[in-house]
Amino acid sequence: DAGVIQSPRHEVTEMGQEVTLRCKPISGHNSLFWYRQTMMRGLELLIYFNNNVPIDDSGMPEDRFSAKMPNASFSTLKIQPSEPRDSAVYFCASTPGYSGVSSTDTQYFGPGTRLTVL
Amino acid sequence: KQEVTQIPAALSVPEGENLVLNCSFTDSAIYNLQWFRQDPGKGLTSLLLIQSSQREQTSGRLNASLDKSSGRSTLYIAASQPGDSATYLCAVPSGGGADGLTFGKGTHLIIQP
Numbered sequence: 001d002a003g004v005i006q007s008p009r010h011e012v013t014e015m016g017q018e019v020t021l022r023c024k025p026i027s028g029h030n031s032l033f034w035y036r037q038t039m040m041r042g043l044e045l046l047i048y049f050n051n052n053v054p055i056d057d058s059g060m061p062e063d064r065f066s067a068k069m070p071n072a073s074f075s076t077l078k079i080q081p082s083e084p085r086d087s088a089v090y091f092c093a094s095t096p097g098y099s100g101v102s103s104t105d106t107q108y109f110g111p112g113t114r115l116t117v118l
Numbered sequence: 119k120q121e122v123t124q125i126p127a128a129l130s131v132p133e134g135e136n137l138v139l140n141c142s143f144t145d146s147a148i149y150n151l152q153w154f155r156q157d158p159g160k161g162l163t164s165l166l167l168i169q170s171s172q173r174e175q176t177s178g179r180l181n182a183s184l185d186k187s188s189g190r191s192t193l194y195i196a197a198s199q200p201g202d203s204a205t206y207l208c209a210v211p212s213g214g215g216a217d218g219l220t221f222g223k224g225t226h227l228i229i230q231p
Contacts, residue, residue: 107219
Protein backbone atom coordinates (compact mmCIF):
# COMPACT_ATOMS: atom_id res chain seq x y z
CA ASP A 1 0.00 0.00 0.00
CA ALA A 2 1.60 3.25 -1.18
CA GLY A 3 -0.42 5.46 1.13
CA VAL A 4 -1.74 8.87 0.16
CA ILE A 5 0.51 10.48 -2.44
CA GLN A 6 0.91 14.23 -2.80
CA SER A 7 2.84 16.24 -5.35
CA PRO A 8 4.83 18.33 -5.45
CA ARG A 9 6.40 18.00 -2.00
CA HIS A 10 7.69 21.55 -2.17
CA GLU A 11 6.52 24.48 -4.28
CA VAL A 12 7.99 27.96 -4.40
CA THR A 13 6.21 30.51 -6.53
CA GLU A 14 5.77 34.23 -6.90
CA MET A 15 2.73 36.19 -5.88
CA GLY A 16 0.08 36.19 -8.56
CA GLN A 17 1.03 32.86 -10.07
CA GLU A 18 -1.32 29.89 -10.29
CA VAL A 19 -0.50 26.93 -8.06
CA THR A 20 -1.89 23.40 -8.43
CA LEU A 21 -1.45 20.80 -5.73
CA ARG A 22 -2.17 17.15 -6.44
CA CYS A 23 -3.34 14.19 -4.39
CA LYS A 24 -3.81 10.51 -5.02
CA PRO A 25 -5.82 8.87 -2.22
CA ILE A 26 -5.38 5.29 -1.08
CA SER A 27 -6.99 2.92 -3.59
CA GLY A 28 -10.51 1.99 -2.55
CA HIS A 29 -10.99 4.92 -0.20
CA ASN A 30 -14.23 6.81 -0.69
CA SER A 31 -13.62 10.11 1.09
CA LEU A 32 -10.91 12.69 0.53
CA PHE A 33 -10.00 15.74 2.60
CA TRP A 34 -7.80 18.79 2.02
CA TYR A 35 -6.25 20.53 5.05
CA ARG A 36 -3.92 23.50 5.48
CA GLN A 37 -1.40 23.83 8.33
CA THR A 38 0.18 27.09 9.50
CA MET A 39 1.97 28.02 12.68
CA MET A 40 -0.66 30.59 13.57
CA ARG A 41 -3.84 28.63 12.85
CA GLY A 42 -2.73 25.01 13.08
CA LEU A 43 -4.49 22.45 10.90
CA GLU A 44 -7.68 23.59 9.20
CA LEU A 45 -10.08 21.64 7.00
CA LEU A 46 -10.52 23.27 3.59
CA ILE A 47 -12.86 20.89 1.74
CA TYR A 48 -13.83 17.24 1.56
CA PHE A 49 -15.32 14.87 -1.00
CA ASN A 50 -17.45 11.74 -0.80
CA ASN A 51 -17.41 9.57 -3.93
CA ASN A 52 -15.71 12.41 -5.83
CA VAL A 53 -18.49 14.87 -4.91
CA PRO A 54 -17.64 17.97 -2.84
CA ILE A 55 -19.60 17.82 0.40
CA ASP A 56 -18.37 20.73 2.48
CA ASP A 57 -16.20 23.56 1.15
CA SER A 58 -16.97 26.02 3.92
CA GLY A 59 -13.31 26.00 4.95
CA MET A 60 -12.06 27.26 1.61
CA PRO A 61 -10.71 30.70 2.48
CA GLU A 62 -11.82 32.59 -0.60
CA ASP A 63 -12.67 32.36 -4.26
CA ARG A 64 -9.02 32.12 -5.20
CA PHE A 65 -9.11 28.53 -3.93
CA SER A 66 -10.80 25.72 -5.85
CA ALA A 67 -10.70 21.94 -5.60
CA LYS A 68 -11.73 19.17 -7.94
CA MET A 69 -11.92 15.41 -7.85
CA PRO A 70 -12.47 14.21 -11.42
CA ASN A 71 -12.19 10.55 -10.44
CA ALA A 72 -11.68 8.31 -7.43
CA SER A 73 -7.91 8.31 -7.71
CA PHE A 74 -7.08 11.99 -8.19
CA SER A 75 -7.80 15.38 -6.68
CA THR A 76 -6.39 18.87 -7.19
CA LEU A 77 -6.33 22.02 -5.09
CA LYS A 78 -5.74 25.16 -7.12
CA ILE A 79 -4.89 28.64 -5.92
CA GLN A 80 -5.21 31.43 -8.46
CA PRO A 81 -3.79 33.99 -8.01
CA SER A 82 -1.53 32.98 -5.14
CA GLU A 83 -0.63 35.40 -2.33
CA PRO A 84 2.14 35.30 0.32
CA ARG A 85 -0.45 34.56 3.04
CA ASP A 86 -1.23 31.27 1.27
CA SER A 87 2.19 29.97 2.33
CA ALA A 88 1.54 26.85 4.38
CA VAL A 89 1.73 23.06 4.31
CA TYR A 90 -1.24 21.54 2.49
CA PHE A 91 -2.26 18.02 3.44
CA CYS A 92 -4.51 15.56 1.70
CA ALA A 93 -6.14 12.70 3.64
CA SER A 94 -8.45 9.84 2.75
CA THR A 95 -10.71 7.40 4.58
CA PRO A 96 -12.13 4.04 3.53
CA GLY A 97 -15.76 4.81 4.30
CA TYR A 98 -18.07 7.63 3.46
CA SER A 99 -17.92 10.74 5.58
CA GLY A 100 -20.92 11.11 7.74
CA VAL A 101 -22.07 12.05 11.15
CA SER A 102 -21.10 8.74 12.68
CA SER A 103 -17.98 7.92 10.73
CA THR A 104 -15.62 5.68 12.60
CA ASP A 105 -12.79 5.80 10.11
CA THR A 106 -9.27 6.90 10.77
CA GLN A 107 -8.01 9.48 8.32
CA TYR A 108 -4.81 8.59 6.47
CA PHE A 109 -2.66 11.60 5.69
CA GLY A 110 -0.24 12.25 2.86
CA PRO A 111 3.21 13.80 3.49
CA GLY A 112 1.99 17.27 2.55
CA THR A 113 3.02 19.96 0.08
CA ARG A 114 4.99 22.86 1.51
CA LEU A 115 3.97 25.97 -0.43
CA THR A 116 5.95 29.19 -0.30
CA VAL A 117 4.58 32.23 -2.09
CA LEU A 118 7.11 35.04 -2.43
CA LYS B 119 -18.22 25.92 16.39
CA GLN B 120 -16.02 23.17 17.77
CA GLU B 121 -12.75 24.30 19.33
CA VAL B 122 -9.94 22.04 20.53
CA THR B 123 -7.27 23.07 23.01
CA GLN B 124 -4.14 21.15 23.93
CA ILE B 125 -2.05 21.65 27.02
CA PRO B 126 0.89 21.94 27.35
CA ALA B 127 2.03 23.43 24.04
CA ALA B 128 5.49 21.99 24.61
CA LEU B 129 7.00 19.46 26.98
CA SER B 130 10.55 18.22 27.55
CA VAL B 131 11.20 15.26 29.85
CA PRO B 132 14.00 12.77 30.49
CA GLU B 133 13.80 9.35 28.92
CA GLY B 134 11.88 6.76 30.92
CA GLU B 135 9.31 9.09 32.46
CA ASN B 136 5.59 8.53 32.19
CA LEU B 137 3.73 11.56 30.87
CA VAL B 138 0.26 12.86 30.15
CA LEU B 139 -0.88 15.11 27.32
CA ASN B 140 -4.19 16.91 27.64
CA CYS B 141 -6.90 17.79 25.14
CA SER B 142 -10.17 19.62 25.67
CA PHE B 143 -13.03 20.34 23.27
CA THR B 144 -15.99 22.69 23.50
CA ASP B 145 -18.79 20.66 21.90
CA SER B 146 -19.24 17.34 23.70
CA ALA B 147 -21.55 15.95 21.00
CA ILE B 148 -18.73 14.07 19.30
CA TYR B 149 -18.75 10.60 17.80
CA ASN B 150 -15.07 9.94 18.25
CA LEU B 151 -11.75 11.50 19.12
CA GLN B 152 -8.40 10.78 17.55
CA TRP B 153 -4.82 11.27 18.60
CA PHE B 154 -2.23 11.79 15.87
CA ARG B 155 1.52 12.02 15.81
CA GLN B 156 3.39 14.39 13.48
CA ASP B 157 7.13 14.18 12.90
CA PRO B 158 8.98 17.24 11.52
CA GLY B 159 8.35 17.66 7.81
CA LYS B 160 6.03 14.68 7.71
CA GLY B 161 2.33 13.99 7.55
CA LEU B 162 0.16 12.85 10.40
CA THR B 163 -0.02 9.29 11.67
CA SER B 164 -3.09 8.14 13.55
CA LEU B 165 -2.22 6.68 16.94
CA LEU B 166 -5.56 5.97 18.58
CA LEU B 167 -9.24 6.50 17.77
CA ILE B 168 -11.72 6.40 20.65
CA GLN B 169 -15.40 5.98 19.87
CA SER B 170 -17.82 8.07 21.92
CA SER B 171 -19.11 4.89 23.58
CA GLN B 172 -15.62 4.00 24.79
CA ARG B 173 -13.74 5.45 27.70
CA GLU B 174 -10.26 4.47 26.64
CA GLN B 175 -8.08 2.83 24.03
CA THR B 176 -4.63 1.31 24.37
CA SER B 177 -1.87 0.65 21.89
CA GLY B 178 1.44 -0.51 23.27
CA ARG B 179 2.78 2.13 25.62
CA LEU B 180 0.02 4.57 24.68
CA ASN B 181 -3.30 4.89 26.45
CA ALA B 182 -5.94 7.44 25.53
CA SER B 183 -8.97 8.22 27.64
CA LEU B 184 -12.13 10.12 26.80
CA ASP B 185 -14.58 11.92 29.07
CA LYS B 186 -17.27 13.33 26.79
CA SER B 187 -19.28 14.98 29.51
CA SER B 188 -16.37 17.12 30.61
CA GLY B 189 -15.01 17.60 27.09
CA ARG B 190 -11.60 16.15 27.89
CA SER B 191 -9.20 13.53 26.65
CA THR B 192 -5.75 12.51 27.83
CA LEU B 193 -2.94 10.65 26.10
CA TYR B 194 -0.74 8.73 28.51
CA ILE B 195 2.70 7.66 27.33
CA ALA B 196 4.44 5.11 29.52
CA ALA B 197 8.20 4.72 29.80
CA SER B 198 8.95 7.45 27.27
CA GLN B 199 11.73 6.97 24.71
CA PRO B 200 13.66 9.44 22.52
CA GLY B 201 11.77 8.02 19.53
CA ASP B 202 8.56 9.37 21.03
CA SER B 203 9.76 12.91 20.32
CA ALA B 204 7.20 14.47 17.97
CA THR B 205 4.16 16.72 17.97
CA TYR B 206 0.98 15.07 19.22
CA LEU B 207 -2.35 16.35 17.93
CA CYS B 208 -5.85 15.71 19.17
CA ALA B 209 -8.79 15.91 16.73
CA VAL B 210 -12.57 15.59 16.83
CA PRO B 211 -15.19 15.68 14.07
CA SER B 212 -16.11 19.27 13.31
CA GLY B 213 -19.77 18.60 13.94
CA GLY B 214 -22.93 19.76 12.20
CA GLY B 215 -22.90 16.68 10.02
CA ALA B 216 -19.41 17.45 8.74
CA ASP B 217 -16.83 14.76 9.10
CA GLY B 218 -13.79 16.84 8.59
CA LEU B 219 -11.70 17.08 11.72
CA THR B 220 -11.04 20.01 14.02
CA PHE B 221 -7.51 19.80 15.40
CA GLY B 222 -5.82 21.22 18.43
CA LYS B 223 -2.53 23.01 17.86
CA GLY B 224 -0.63 20.11 19.33
CA THR B 225 1.87 19.37 22.08
CA HIS B 226 5.50 19.43 20.96
CA LEU B 227 7.18 16.66 22.95
CA ILE B 228 10.92 16.21 23.41
CA ILE B 229 12.27 13.15 25.20
CA GLN B 230 15.82 13.74 26.39
CA PRO B 231 18.16 10.72 26.11
